[in-house]
Amino acid sequence: MTETIDIVLTGPLPNQTADGLDKAFTVFRPFTGAEQKAKLEKVADKIRGVAAGESHERLDDAFFDRYPHLEILASCGVGYDHIDANAAAKRGIVVTNTPDVLTDEVADTALGLLLATVRQLPQADAYLRAGQWLRKPFPFTDTLRGKTMGIVGLGRIGNAIAKRAEAFGLGLAYHSRSPKPGAPYPYYPSLVAMAEAVDILMVITPGGAATKHLINAKVLEALGPKGVLINIARGSVVDEKALIAALKAGKIASAGLDVFEHEPNVPKELIDIPHVVLLPHVGSASVHTRNAMGNLVVENLKRWFSGKGPITPVVETPWPKPTKG
Numbered sequence: 001m002t003e004t005i006d007i008v009l010t011g012p013l014p015n016q017t018a019d020g021l022d023k024a025f026t027v028f029r030p031f032t033g034a035e036q037k038a039k040l041e042k043v044a045d046k047i048r049g050v051a052a053g054e055s056h057e058r059l060d061d062a063f064f065d066r067y068p069h070l071e072i073l074a075s076c077g078v079g080y081d082h083i084d085a086n087a088a089a090k091r092g093i094v095v096t097n098t099p100d101v102l103t104d105e106v107a108d109t110a111l112g113l114l115l116a117t118v119r120q121l122p123q124a125d126a127y128l129r130a131g132q133w134l135r136k137p138f139p140f141t142d143t144l145r146g147k148t149m150g151i152v153g154l155g156r157i158g159n160a161i162a163k164r165a166e167a168f169g170l171g172l173a174y175h176s177r178s179p180k181p182g183a184p185y186p187y188y189p190s191l192v193a194m195a196e197a198v199d200i201l202m203v204i205t206p207g208g209a210a211t212k213h214l215i216n217a218k219v220l221e222a223l224g225p226k227g228v229l230i231n232i233a234r235g236s237v238v239d240e241k242a243l244i245a246a247l248k249a250g251k252i253a254s255a256g257l258d259v260f261e262h263e264p265n266v267p268k269e270l271i272d273i274p275h276v277v278l279l280p281h282v283g284s285a286s287v288h289t290r291n292a293m294g295n296l297v298v299e300n301l302k303r304w305f306s307g308k309g310p311i312t313p314v315v316e317t318p319w320p321k322p323t324k325g
């Protein structure tokens with residue numbers, strides 16, 4: 001590549017990735033301060049690519065309006081509910097995400113969160129550190145023995161969670177909009193019916209409008225007073241107010257949450273419930289996996305600008321473009 005290609009990085013990426021971007025492109029980082037923002041404004045009509053790093057910014061028509069010659073938006077993460085991919089498609093902008101490279105990491109975290117929640121491991125750690133073990137043993141907890149887990153969203157990560165859960169001896173079932181051919185677990189077209197039948201709900205669907213508040217008061221009621229909810233998907237999938245009410249009223253037993261409706265803000269009412277386990281959205285956040293995700297962002301951009309097409313386009317912006325007629 002001899003010509004200089006100008007791209008925007010919307011938020012931080014792992015160092016290794018950022019170095020890869022700088023080697024291949026001229027990179028503007030508006031999130032680092034006024035100086036970079038001002039520089040970027042001067043060259044906005046030359047921007048041809050966006051690398052979407054860690055940021056809570058919504059990338060929609062208003063964002064695309066700023067860059068009239070944008071060709072590709074390469075996002076770091078498999079979920080892209082913060083991107084209006086349909087609006088991008090209308091403008092002929094290709095959107096890419098980072099599937100597969102994070103699947104095992106997120107599945108590991110999901111099982112860790114489940115075990116931490118059911119066996120109260122963070123609470124036991126805090127108990128020891130507070131010197132309470134010297135007075136009396138930590139109280140007995142609930143168990144995974146003999147339990148059944150319903151997976152909400154049996155996709156790439158849902159399947160990886162299911163494999164691990166089998167090794168833990170859990171019974172399994174799943175719900176999604178369509179049955180998955182070859183899946184060896186019972187399929188529930190009704191989420192409420194599955195919640196009634198299982199002890200644990202593991203939520204791992206995409207976020208966005210289609211799944212907003214999929215886990216509502218009715219689903220939580222069906223899960224029941226001994227039920228446990230784990231959400232490693234997106235905060236928007238769970239009606240947080242209904243969840244807090246259900247936990248306070250003992251309508252479900254507990255919850256383990258990696259994601260929240262208004263991140264990074266977590267309601268004080270949730271923080272004040274001592275037996276829930278709350279993580280700051282760390283599902284994929286290991287050095288190894290974040291580097292792998294970041295490298296895929298760089299490779300998508302490099303491939304695009306060398307004319308070979310993107311590696312992992314999202315379904316809304318397929319590549320090669322389907323032929324009309």
Ligand code: NAP
Pocket residue numbers: 078079080099100102106152153154155156157158175176177178179204205206207210211214232233234258259281282283284285
């Ligand atoms: P995937 O392979 O596309 O799987 C998504 C699954 O959800 C599919 O089985 C799909 O089946 C189901 N689904 C979609 N819409 C649904 C709906 N309205 N109701 C019920 N089921 C629905 O995606 P993936 O790679 O497993 O990733 C899943 C999600 O995990 C991502 O989109 C992201 O939001 C989240 N995630 C979180 C973290 C974290 O750090 N906590 C990290 C990575 C990913 P049907 O189409 O048949 O419904």
